[in-house]
Amino acid sequence: MDLIEAPIDELIRPMARDDIPSIAEIEQSEGYSAWSKPLIDQSFRDHQGWVSITNGRLVAYAFFSRVLDELTLLNIVTNKPFRQQGVAERLLTKIFSIYRTQGAKRCFLEVGETNLSAQTLYKKLGFIIVGRRKAYYKSQSLNDSPEDALVLQVDL
Numbered sequence: 001m002d003l004i005e006a007p008i009d010e011l012i013r014p015m016a017r018d019d020i021p022s023i024a025e026i027e028q029s030e031g032y033s034a035w036s037k038p039l040i041d042q043s044f045r046d047h048q049g050w051v052s053i054t055n056g057r058l059v060a061y062a063f064f065s066r067v068l069d070e071l072t073l074l075n076i077v078t079n080k081p082f083r084q085q086g087v088a089e090r091l092l093t094k095i096f097s098i099y100r101t102q103g104a105k106r107c108f109l110e111v112g113e114t115n116l117s118a119q120t121l122y123k124k125l126g127f128i129i130v131g132r133r134k135a136y137y138k139s140q141s142l143n144d145s146p147e148d149a150l151v152l153q154v155d156l
């Protein structure tokens, strides 16, 4: 008998306050770069959050700030067991199409110069490098030097 793959039950929607515990749990697993609970709370209050829910489980989220027609992607994380399955790409593609209909024209972000997985994702979505911020990210250990951030931009 042929197996029929079940379609993914994936929902992308604005973040709700009840999502914060799941987000904090995923952030904890990010180690040194994890956002603290107060930072997540503050971002929920001050910015625009989106989540991707698969089969009822929060698997990824993103925070944006928006000023007029300009967006900044502040953070995007896919929970580790769900990575490299297209979750972040679908999340960003959907969010950009929603913001585009609301008049957003471009999106900026900063990414660590060694964060190649994120850079590959952004390049696939059309982002280009428009700048560099020297020593933007604090070092992971005393022996490391701070990491530069690349500034990326895409026209929506």
Ligand SMILES: CC(C)(COP(=O)(O)OP(=O)(O)OC[C@H]1O[C@@H](n2cnc3c(N)ncnc32)[C@H](O)[C@@H]1OP(=O)(O)O)[C@@H](O)C(=O)NCCC(=O)NCCS
Pocket (backbone or CB within 6 Å): 075, 076, 077, 078, 079, 082, 083, 084, 085, 086, 087, 088, 089, 090, 110, 111, 112, 115, 116, 117, 118, 120, 121, 122, 124
């Ligand atoms: C970056 C991140 C959000 C990507 O999430 P994801 O759901 O695994 O990404 P997707 O599966 O949607 O990947 C889409 C594309 O991104 C690229 N990509 C994603 N992960 C990659 C990896 N580990 N290596 C190389 N390319 C990768 C690929 O081009 C991929 O397309 P393909 O599968 O057709 O090759 C995830 O790795 C993550 O949460 N990282 C930790 C947090 C982080 O660094 N966030 C970015 C802050 S700037």
